[in-house]
Amino acid sequence: PKIITLPGDGIGPEVTAAAVAVLREVAPDVITEEHAIGGGAFDTHGDPFPQRTRDALQDADAVLLGTVGGAHDSPWNRLPRHLRPESGLLALRKALGCYANLRPVRVQPGLEHLSPLKPELARGVDILIVRELLGGIYFDGDRRLEGHVAYNTMRYTTPEVERVAKVAFWAAEQRKGRVTSVDKANVLEVSELWRRDVQALRDREYRSIHLNHEYVDSVAMLIVANPSRYDVVVTENLFGDILSDLAAVIPGSLGLMPSASLGDGPGLFEPIHGSAPDIAGQGMANPAAAIQSAGMLLRHGLGRPDAANQVDRAVALALRQHPTRDLGGQADTQTFTQAVLRALE
Amino acid sequence: PKIITLPGDGIGPEVTAAAVAVLREVAPDVITEEHAIGGGAFDTHGDPFPQRTRDALQDADAVLLGTVGGAHDSPWNRLPRHLRPESGLLALRKALGCYANLRPVRVQPGLEHLSPLKPELARGVDILIVRELLGGIYFDGDRRLEGHVAYNTMRYTTPEVERVAKVAFWAAEQRKGRVTSVDKANVLEVSELWRRDVQALRDREYRSIHLNHEYVDSVAMLIVANPSRYDVVVTENLFGDILSDLAAVIPGSLGLMPSASLGDGPGLFEPIHGSAPDIAGQGMANPAAAIQSAGMLLRHGLGRPDAANQVDRAVALALRQHPTRDLGGQADTQTFTQAVLRALE
Numbered sequence A, B: 001p002k003i004i005t006l007p008g009d010g011i012g013p014e015v016t017a018a019a020v021a022v023l024r025e026v027a028p029d030v031i032t033e034e035h036a037i038g039g040g041a042f043d044t045h046g047d048p049f050p051q052r053t054r055d056a057l058q059d060a061d062a063v064l065l066g067t068v069g070g071a072h073d074s075p076w077n078r079l080p081r082h083l084r085p086e087s088g089l090l091a092l093r094k095a096l097g098c099y100a101n102l103r104p105v106r107v108q109p110g111l112e113h114l115s116p117l118k119p120e121l122a123r124g125v126d127i128l129i130v131r132e133l134l135g136g137i138y139f140d141g142d143r144r145l146e147g148h149v150a151y152n153t154m155r156y157t158t159p160e161v162e163r164v165a166k167v168a169f170w171a172a173e174q175r176k177g178r179v180t181s182v183d184k185a186n187v188l189e190v191s192e193l194w195r196r197d198v199q200a201l202r203d204r205e206y207r208s209i210h211l212n213h214e215y216v217d218s219v220a221m222l223i224v225a226n227p228s229r230y231d232v233v234v235t236e237n238l239f240g241d242i243l244s245d246l247a248a249v250i251p252g253s254l255g256l257m258p259s260a261s262l263g264d265g266p267g268l269f270e271p272i273h274g275s276a277p278d279i280a281g282q283g284m285a286n287p288a289a290a291i292q293s294a295g296m297l298l299r300h301g302l303g304r305p306d307a308a309n310q311v312d313r314a315v316a317l318a319l320r321q322h323p324t325r326d327l328g329g330q331a332d333t334q335t336f337t338q339a340v341l342r343a344l345e
């Protein structure tokens, strides 16, 4: 199998290198090919998602992404919108057709103390957020800023709702069988469609799933006040952006949060932390999320659950033995990666 | 001065009665007049915001609202959207022209243990969320659900942005002088307008204010991971709905969260908790938020800061001496209210 790696900006290259080393260890038959994306790609190719990168995706089996974007005051942020690093990321998602973003939020036993929540609330949290990734207000063409008025349009169609809801129901079948669909149906017509279509799909094809509907403002509260009440959470793009980042603080370090974006073509696998330009190039970054993303790549991208489980176990062990600095430990990127590799042997 | 009271549904009447008792104690010259809103108003008048209520607002100096809405499975939720309790609330906001919703989030000293956050994170939190309340995707007429497609439009104009930003800057001047404006300017044109206009207003008229801009997903993380970094947070309607509810969990009980909605006419003052139909009519509800809302009414609606401060101090004392059940204490609605009244004497 062929994996396209897109290390990107900031700490992206170092954590991607760690993930590739782990991938090679458990799947020696993979071929990797590196390409440019993000701010660095703009600097060298004048485009945050260069044509060469786009072409390379054609025969990929999966894509392993690092991070994109610069510091708050980076000159990249003053470029016209379509040339900014984020646009490269959005174009990549679109090119791959990845409509379902999966973000597992799990508090590792023994690491409850890292959570900003009280340990008794953090303990045992195990949520899967499924975010619609190609629709809604992010991509709709009906958008404008002109003089003193601006607007964007949050639009969904039934097929868009159904395809991502299917991923959520399918995931719930292998978990506790509970799905919470999140919307703002008391105010928005687009949410009324969302709620109706998710419910109809459940009633037609997933009768064994327990589905309930909650408002986005209420979920924002309850995911903090009582996170254990959630199993699978499915929602549209913008709500998913907010809620998945919110949920990501529960484990206490973004360094522990992988993600998978799935669609009809090759999947996209990436850590959710940012590019952390302040520590880039120093070998200090926690590569756990990138390595776990490689684990998700093995599971969802290559259909190798055994190898994925091996990676997950090795990361859990390494986290206990050699915690990185963001976790209050001492390990640098290399020490942690070596610990994972040793645990895999 | 004339106060219109709108007790509404669920526990609304009991907590509003408590707030009115307190109001009478510190401002014996107020006249109150009660009117219908919400589900109950639909039941008796066929409209969640009856014409009689609308007319009564004409000569009001301020409006004290209880809560609206029924249980999750209430028949009210199956009515056509424009007849549901929430529509009454939205119509009321619009009728009053209340474009700025102020929600103070304060962790009372000694009550840190109630927070879902670790006490060291909860301690000293003092945030004011200013939510735009009459614009954006909530009210824009460009909306539709038809067959298999639905959309809503998030639109803002410069005057809409400026008037609410002014409220945020004004509030910051009496606090720590720091404003965080929240948007999704890396994706949305409407956020680009928002950011540009907020910054321009600051540069023109509020040079002493320290203004920064953050993305909504990042704020959702940081308000949990590090709430003390925020002073005043200003944002558009939908983001404000989510973030203000999210921030509201920090103090640990919605029973402690008042709000004020201000505009060009009379202000609207209400507790942010829901109608809690499960405990309605039992005299168990915590009236603290309703009483604190009466405090905000005195401060912002009638311009009586001394009376407002008295109420705030009396509530703080009563909370320590007679905590209600939601706070792990024993006090019922009446006991708590009496404690506040005694503290005021």
Ligand SMILES: CC(C)[C@H](C(=O)O)[C@@H](O)C(=O)O
Pocket (backbone or CB within 6 Å): A086, A089, A090, A241, B186, B187, B217
């Ligand atoms: C960088 C940005 C465009 C992106 C998004 O909003 O989707 C990011 O926040 C994410 O969640 O991956």
Ligand SMILES: CC(C)[C@H](C(=O)O)[C@@H](O)C(=O)O
Pocket (backbone or CB within 6 Å): A186, A187, A217, B086, B089, B090, B241
């Ligand atoms: C009931 C609902 C329409 C309302 C809103 O979304 O504004 C509520 O959530 C609030 O925040 O006051």
